[in-house]
Amino acid sequence: MSVSQLFPQNPGEKIEFSLRRHPIVFLGPIFVLLILAGLPFAGKAVIFGVQPIVLPHPMLDIGIRLLASVYYLSIWIFFFSQFTDYYLDIDIVTNDRILDINQKGLFGRSVSELDLTRVQDVHSEIKGIIPTLLNYGTVDVQTAASEENFHFEQVPDPHKVRQRILELAALDRKREAREIMDQPKQAPDAAAAGHDEMKNQGLG
Amino acid sequence: MLSLPTYFLLFPYALFLLGYVFFSFANVISLGKYGARNAVGLMASFIFVCGTAIVVFMTWQSLSAVDWTAVVPLTAIPVQAF
Numbered sequence: 001m002s003v004s005q006l007f008p009q010n011p012g013e014k015i016e017f018s019l020r021r022h023p024i025v026f027l028g029p030i031f032v033l034l035i036l037a038g039l040p041f042a043g044k045a046v047i048f049g050v051q052p053i054v055l056p057h058p059m060l061d062i063g064i065r066l067l068a069s070v071y072y073l074s075i076w077i078f079f080f081s082q083f084t085d086y087y088l089d090i091d092i093v094t095n096d097r098i099l100d101i102n103q104k105g106l107f108g109r110s111v112s113e114l115d116l117t118r119v120q121d122v123h124s125e126i127k128g129i130i131p132t133l134l135n136y137g138t139v140d141v142q143t144a145a146s147e148e149n150f151h152f153e154q155v156p157d158p159h160k161v162r163q164r165i166l167e168l169a170a171l172d173r174k175r176e177a178r179e180i181m182d183q184p185k186q187a188p189d190a191a192a193a194g195h196d197e198m199k200n201q202g203l204g
Numbered sequence: 205m206l207s208l209p210t211y212f213l214l215f216p217y218a219l220f221l222l223g224y225v226f227f228s229f230a231n232v233i234s235l236g237k238y239g240a241r242n243a244v245g246l247m248a249s250f251i252f253v254c255g256t257a258i259v260v261f262m263t264w265q266s267l268s269a270v271d272w273t274a275v276v277p278l279t280a281i282p283v284q285a286f
Binding site: 084 | 208210213214216217220221224227228230231234235238244245248252255256259260262263266267270276278
């Protein structure tokens with residue numbers, strides 16, 4: 001399934017680029033997985049050392065083995081859920097709008113969109129040693145004060161993204177201005193039709 | 205004397221596995237439904253299934269010697285494990 005199949009596109013709309021968080025951010029969950037996987041072994045080594053553990057009941061032995069299985073399966077599915085969350089978060093920029101698709105856990109998903117003509121300002125930021133080295137950061141797309149701002153987190157090459165969004169917004173505004181300029185040619189007819197309608201209703 | 209069959213311990217484990225299967229399907233379906241029906245999504249699902257298979261196999265291996273039909277009194281003698 002390609003990105004274009006994620007949302008219905010308007011006629012003439014073209015996907016310019018799509019953004020996911022930089023793959024390096026997924027190293028966090030990988031480290032957490034490794035630490036959690038090693039924790040039982042480390043705990044056993046610290047608490048009991050090399051001595052064999054003596055359990056007060058034979059069923060405890062089976063219970064602990066089953067519990068270990070539950071523990072490892074739980075961290076494994078937690079890790080996979082993290083991947084799903086990471087991979088399904090996507091920002092799509094077309095020549096007409098910006099879509100922010102957010103996966104919220106396993107059973108939540110939000111989609112917000114913003115027309116490029118409404119973009120007022122775009123701010124990009126790279127902060128920290130690793131983001132600077134790997135060239136990833138945040139991009140803030142600001143709209144009118146009452147509207148929601150778009151926030152792209154940990155995306156690769158944020159400055160280039162900002163520049164591209166500003167270019168696309170300028171192009172979209174030009175296109176819309178052209179469409180408005182073309183409209184007055186049809187306007188007199190529309191006004192006349194409206195006037196006739198009002199007359200028919202006894203208002204004019 | 206109060207005693208318990210060994211297989212009794214498998215009930216909560218089976219219950220957990222049911223939940224696990226449900227969440228696994230939810231994950232894989234989310235990936236397929238929302239745009240990861242590609243090589244990355246397939247590879248991730250494959251790795252997940254492999255990881256699950258490894259954990260389940262190791263559990264099965266470590267419990268292969270258990271006699272599940274045995275009835276153990278609750279006041280049994282201590283055992284050395286691990």
